[in-house]
Amino acid sequence: MTQISPIFEKDTRCPICQTDFKAQAIRSSRIKVLEKWDDFGRRYSESVNPLFYSIWTCPKCLHSSGKDEDFTRAIIQEDKVKLLKHYKYLKRLAGKHVFSGERDAETGIKSLVLAAVCYRLKRRSRAMVASCYMRIAWIIRNLDRSFEEEKRWLERALREYTYAMKNEYSPEIGKLSEYGVFYIIANINHKLGNNELALDYIGKVIENKKKVEPFVLKKAELLYDDLKNYSKPVKEVKAAISEVEEDDMGWIYDMDLTLE
Numbered sequence: 220m221t222q223i224s225p226i227f228e229k230d231t232r233c234p235i236c237q238t239d240f241k242a243q244a245i246r247s248s249r250i251k252v253l254e255k256w257d258d259f260g261r262r263y264s265e266s267v268n269p270l271f272y273s274i275w276t277c278p279k280c281l282h283s284s285g286k287d288e289d290f291t292r293a294i295i296q297e298d299k300v301k302l303l304k305h306y307k308y309l310k311r312l313a314g315k316h317v318f319s320g321e322r323d324a325e326t327g328i329k330s331l332v333l334a335a336v337c338y339r340l341k342r343r344s345r346a347m348v349a350s351c352y353m354r355i356a357w358i359i360r361n362l363d364r365s366f367e368e369e370k371r372w373l374e375r376a377l378r379e380y381t382y383a384m385k386n387e388y389s390p391e392i393g394k395l396s397e398y399g400v401f402y403i404i405a406n407i408n409h410k411l412g413n414n415e416l417a418l419d420y421i422g423k424v425i426e427n428k429k430k431v432e433p434f435v436l437k438k439a440e441l442l443y444d445d446l447k448n449y450s451k452p453v454k455e456v457k458a459a460i461s462e463v464e465e466d467d468m469g470w471i472y473d474m475d476l477t478l479e
């Protein structure tokens with residue numbers, strides 16, 4: 220019997236440069252979940268990780284975004300110009316990677332990096348940028364690479380989520396409630412050893428039980444039980460986490476994006 224590929228193609232048009240191309244999509248029924256992690260990430264059994272395909276990238280201008288995020292809505296002229304103006308930087312980030320056809324982990328990660336940069340250029344919510352970094356951390360965890368490597372992306376996700384929740388009037392957090400995001404912030408802080416901050420954020424969740432999704436609350440209570448044992452901060456918390464400037468795009472050029 221012929222096995223149906225989990226990947227299929229969809230005719231798409233880039234909203235920035237109007238190029239028609241075939242984007243990859245995943246048949247979710249063909250993907251098996253082996254394990255669900257406490258930060259909502261998942262381990263997959265097959266070599267095809269659906270996260271490799273969560274971002275569509277235009278082969279011409281390298282505009283990258285989730286399909287339902289920016290490929291199905293009109294983009295304002297100002298943002299189009301900004302994206303095209305930054306083409307050479309996107310090209311530099313993309314390096315040798317080709318985003319059509321099958322993707323491996325490294326190409327999947329690059330597509331998420333490009334999407335993060337494009338969201339910043341389009342001034343989308345920093346929570347969307349955070350979500351890209353979080354997915355990169357999950358891809359690395361799925362490959363059983365070192366925590367040090369995963370940590371770099373968790374730190375970036377934490378910085379962006381924290382910024383979004385502190386500074387944005389209406390952060391774009393998808394279907395999750397704000398308490399779901401507070402839980403994620405607490406979870407990442409805990410993973411990074413920032414237990415005092417983790418306690419602060421988990422407190423916001425536990426104190427608002429009625430407003431929290433049951434599946435989030437369940438995880439939040441487990442984390443709270445774990446954190447209660449820490450009466451003192453285990454590690455100094457870097458104040459820098461909450462001090463990200465809105466228009467500072469310098470990180471695009473400084474980012475070390477090579478994969479060890």
Ligand SMILES: [Zn+2]
Binds near residue numbers: 234237279280
């Ligand atoms: Zn394009």
